Amino acid sequence: MEMFRSHVLICGGAGCLSTGCKAVLAQFLAELKAHSLEEEVKVVETGCIGTCDLGPVIVVYPEGVFYQKVKVDDVKEIVEEHLLKGRYVTRLLYERPVSGEQIPHYGDIDFFRRQKRIALRNVGLIDPESIEEYIAQDGYFALGKILTEYTPEQVIEELKASGLRGRGGAGFPTGLKWEFTRNAPGNPKYVVCNADEGDPGAFMDRSVLEGDPHSVIEAMAIAAYAIGAKQGYVYVRAEYPLAVERLSHAMDQARQYGMLGENILNTGFSFDLEIRVGAGAFVCGEETALIASIEGKRGEPNPKPPFPATSGLWGKPTLINNVETYANIPAIFQRGAEWFAQIGTEKSKGTKVFALAGKVRNTGLVEVPMGTTLREIIFDLGGGIPEGKKFKAAQTGGPSGGCLTEKDLDLPIDFESLKAAGSMMGSGGLIVMDEDNCMVDVARFFLEFTQDESCGKCTPCRVGTKRMLEILTRITKGEGREEDLGLLEELAENIQATALCGLGQSAPNPVLSTIKNFRDEYIAHIRDKECPAKVCRALMKYTITSELCKGCGLCARYCPEKAITGEPKKPYTIDQSLCIKCGNCLDKCPFNAIELK
Amino acid sequence: MSEPCCQITDEKYLKLDEVINQYKGKAGGLIPVLHQAQLIFGYLPKDVQIRVAEGLGIPLSEVYSVITFYSLFSLQPRGKHTIGVCLGTACYVKGAAEILQALEENLGVKVGESTEDGLFSLMQTRCIGACGLAPVLTIGEDVYGRLTPEMLPDILKRYEQ
Numbered sequence: 001m002e003m004f005r006s007h008v009l010i011c012g013g014a015g016c017l018s019t020g021c022k023a024v025l026a027q028f029l030a031e032l033k034a035h036s037l038e039e040e041v042k043v044v045e046t047g048c049i050g051t052c053d054l055g056p057v058i059v060v061y062p063e064g065v066f067y068q069k070v071k072v073d074d075v076k077e078i079v080e081e082h083l084l085k086g087r088y089v090t091r092l093l094y095e096r097p098v099s100g101e102q103i104p105h106y107g108d109i110d111f112f113r114r115q116k117r118i119a120l121r122n123v124g125l126i127d128p129e130s131i132e133e134y135i136a137q138d139g140y141f142a143l144g145k146i147l148t149e150y151t152p153e154q155v156i157e158e159l160k161a162s163g164l165r166g167r168g169g170a171g172f173p174t175g176l177k178w179e180f181t182r183n184a185p186g187n188p189k190y191v192v193c194n195a196d197e198g199d200p201g202a203f204m205d206r207s208v209l210e211g212d213p214h215s216v217i218e219a220m221a222i223a224a225y226a227i228g229a230k231q232g233y234v235y236v237r238a239e240y241p242l243a244v245e246r247l248s249h250a251m252d253q254a255r256q257y258g259m260l261g262e263n264i265l266n267t268g269f270s271f272d273l274e275i276r277v278g279a280g281a282f283v284c285g286e287e288t289a290l291i292a293s294i295e296g297k298r299g300e301p302n303p304k305p306p307f308p309a310t311s312g313l314w315g316k317p318t319l320i321n322n323v324e325t326y327a328n329i330p331a332i333f334q335r336g337a338e339w340f341a342q343i344g345t346e347k348s349k350g351t352k353v354f355a356l357a358g359k360v361r362n363t364g365l366v367e368v369p370m371g372t373t374l375r376e377i378i379f380d381l382g383g384g385i386p387e388g389k390k391f392k393a394a395q396t397g398g399p400s401g402g403c404l405t406e407k408d409l410d411l412p413i414d415f416e417s418l419k420a421a422g423s424m425m426g427s428g429g430l431i432v433m434d435e436d437n438c439m440v441d442v443a444r445f446f447l448e449f450t451q452d453e454s455c456g457k458c459t460p461c462r463v464g465t466k467r468m469l470e471i472l473t474r475i476t477k478g479e480g481r482e483e484d485l486g487l488l489e490e491l492a493e494n495i496q497a498t499a500l501c502g503l504g505q506s507a508p509n510p511v512l513s514t515i516k517n518f519r520d521e522y523i524a525h526i527r528d529k530e531c532p533a534k535v536c537r538a539l540m541k542y543t544i545t546s547e548l549c550k551g552c553g554l555c556a557r558y559c560p561e562k563a564i565t566g567e568p569k570k571p572y573t574i575d576q577s578l579c580i581k582c583g584n585c586l587d588k589c590p591f592n593a594i595e596l597k
Numbered sequence: 598m599s600e601p602c603c604q605i606t607d608e609k610y611l612k613l614d615e616v617i618n619q620y621k622g623k624a625g626g627l628i629p630v631l632h633q634a635q636l637i638f639g640y641l642p643k644d645v646q647i648r649v650a651e652g653l654g655i656p657l658s659e660v661y662s663v664i665t666f667y668s669l670f671s672l673q674p675r676g677k678h679t680i681g682v683c684l685g686t687a688c689y690v691k692g693a694a695e696i697l698q699a700l701e702e703n704l705g706v707k708v709g710e711s712t713e714d715g716l717f718s719l720m721q722t723r724c725i726g727a728c729g730l731a732p733v734l735t736i737g738e739d740v741y742g743r744l745t746p747e748m749l750p751d752i753l754k755r756y757e758q
């Protein structure tokens with residue numbers, strides 16, 4: 001490999017792409033050329049570095065200097081100052097919130113310093129399009145070691161000893177799943193990677209596929225060896241075209257290098273992969289539905305048992321694991337099960353990647369040891385709630401999960417503790433909400449999602465979620481009835497007990513959890529016809545503060561319903577029975593005389 | 598581009614036949630074929646469905662049932678640019694509903710419809726994995742993040758030629 005004195009890593013994750021990192025990259029190439037530095041400095045487009053709200057971000061090595069919000073016009077200065085003269089461009093450095101202290105080095109920034117990166121170990125650090133860079137980070141080392149030194153049984157034993165549990169939601173012990181699939185009668189067997197990432201608000205699987213695709217390929221080859229499979233499938237959702245592109249490029253490279261295909265690493269073991277792209281159906285993340293979809297059918301789930309381990313793809317034993325689960329596996333075999341098992345809590349080993357989004361300062365991806373508290377994630381890594389607002393709740397587990405509140409902030413997070421707190425780990429989406437979010441509307445939002453995604457195969461889910469959504473909608477419209485809470489709870493219990501698959505069984509969770517934690521808010525909607533967070537439009541009133549109103553008449557002119565009347569130079573009034581709550585008056589009033597309550 | 602995206606020509610059918618041949622006899626080939634067919638034609642009209650069914654040797658009813666199950670497959674032609682407003686959780690929490698409403702007003706269409714000039718189709722999408730920048734929307738392959746309703750007219754203008 002050629003030697004470069006410096007590397008400029010440019011984040012090519014979704015966040016930075018949308019803020020123009022491609023143009024920054026092109027500018028770097030041009031500036032380096034202009035200064036004849038192409039032979040000395042290498043520019044690398046990486047996967048998501050994790051600080052999505054600071055993009056475009058770049059890291060300059062060997063110093064590890066982190067620059068944020070880099071624009072095309074800043075590039076020249078970085079090249080001339082930093083790369084030529086070794087002086088940092090201080091105006092682009094990260095500043096610690098509150099104190100304003102500048103922190104030049106990537107590793108010293110709280111957001112990175114407090115993480116422990118196993119699944120994301122290479123994401124943001126290597127060029128995902130280069131198998132050489134993956135190999136330089138000890139990539140494919142585990143596969144080589146296993147194919148030459150381990151029996152399949154030994155692989156499974158080691159994995160069991162590591163304590164790794166599935167990161168796709170349920171937390172099933174991965175080693176055990178591999179053992180079941182290996183021991184299941186039937187041939188051929190298949191290995192499948194679930195990259196459907198359906199939880200709306202989670203993007204770690206996307207980052208792994210886009211930032212370190214080889215780690216998934218390597219892990220799937222290890223899995224195939226362990227269970228006795230020759231063919232694998234990666235099922236990627238259609239919303240992730242770049243992930244599909246990077247993965248398929250990586251698969252081609254792996255074939256060229258003899259890591260996929262016939263006779264891998266000359267050991268006589270053969271395995272190959274195919275990508276299948278979803279077509280927009282959340283339920284296809286559920287494993288039996290995913291299998292139906294790979295088979296080319298409607299992605300409807302099937303009752304379990306039989307589990308995929310005994311009867312999966314085309315009725316054959318099939319191993320299904322999630323992207324993040326796979327991404328941990330090469331690291332476990334590089335560093336040993338013991339090393340992995342000492343990270344985390346008693347029953348949940350290793351780390352978990354969380355997608356931090358919503359009302360939090362630093363949005364992005366963070367990987368922390370299991371057992372880290374919610375407070376550390378939201379306030380230390382996430383930098384707290386912006387605009388001085390108050391933390392209200394954190395939603396985990398997506399549409400199947402629930403919300404955590406103030407009282408849960410110091411809970412060490414793992415599979416068990418989240419369940420006990422009335423939520424679940426799920427895929428790791430962590431949406432922070434502040435005082436401006438209405439929890440009734442949040443519940444309605446999730447129900448609308450599951451209702452829309454219900455495949456319709458079983459009645460409790462198809463009809464039950466519809467009834468629940470109707471009730472929630474009428475509550476948010478101010479038409480809630482006294483008996484509605486009881487009705488919701490009863491429906492929820494029935495659906496949980498009788499729905500066919502996980503989608504329906506867990507659909508009521510967000511409703512139950514918000515009722516449990518925010519009962520008062522529901523009651524305010526139902527009884528007092530008030531939305532305390534001022535989200536539900538139907539429950540809000542626009543009024544004119546007579547002391548501030550100068551009687552200019554602008555509001556009346558823009559009111560589409562002629563609900564505002566008055567005489568010039570005297571305070572106007574709004575007829576509430578005509579008002580459609582469009583908000584035009586509030587936007588137009590030059591004197592801030594219109595109030596929304 | 599000289600030729601409108603959704604006009605059906607023989608050339609497109611030739612391309613479709615190539616795709617069908619590639620997947621013929623392969624288990625689970627229907628969905629990949631439909632993806633390609635939608636790329637070629639822009640949508641999946643009945644004649645295309647019949648061609649796929651005959652080509653792969655499966656009943657037309659099965660092709661139709663698969664198309665209608667998956668939200669990405671479309672039976673109607675789409676506008677030149679498809680706008681997808683993310684209604685995932687992160688975007689919802691940050692006010693995606695307002696963005697959608699503003700777009701509906703700007704374009705004069707409801708979600709799921711296309712503008713009369715055939716320029717834009719307004720769709721809602723699931724999380725596209727750019728949650729850190731919520732609220733976001735996509736126009737074709739382009740992603741716009743940290744949106745406010747005020748930004749929309751400028752963004753739309755870029756696609757109006």
Ligand SMILES: Cc1cc2nc3c(=O)[nH]c(=O)nc-3n(C[C@H](O)[C@H](O)[C@H](O)COP(=O)(O)O)c2cc1C
Nearest residue numbers: 166167168194197198285286287321322325502503
């Ligand atoms: C409605 C529903 C949606 C699911 N969506 C996903 C998903 O998007 N990604 C995923 O990895 N697992 C998802 N799962 C879990 C899978 O069924 C399965 O448990 C998982 O892929 C197993 O992998 P793991 O053991 O590595 O976690 C979903 C489950 C249900 C019930």
Ligand code: FES
Nearest residue numbers: 683685724727728
């Ligand atoms: S929720 Fe909109 S991009 Fe994830």
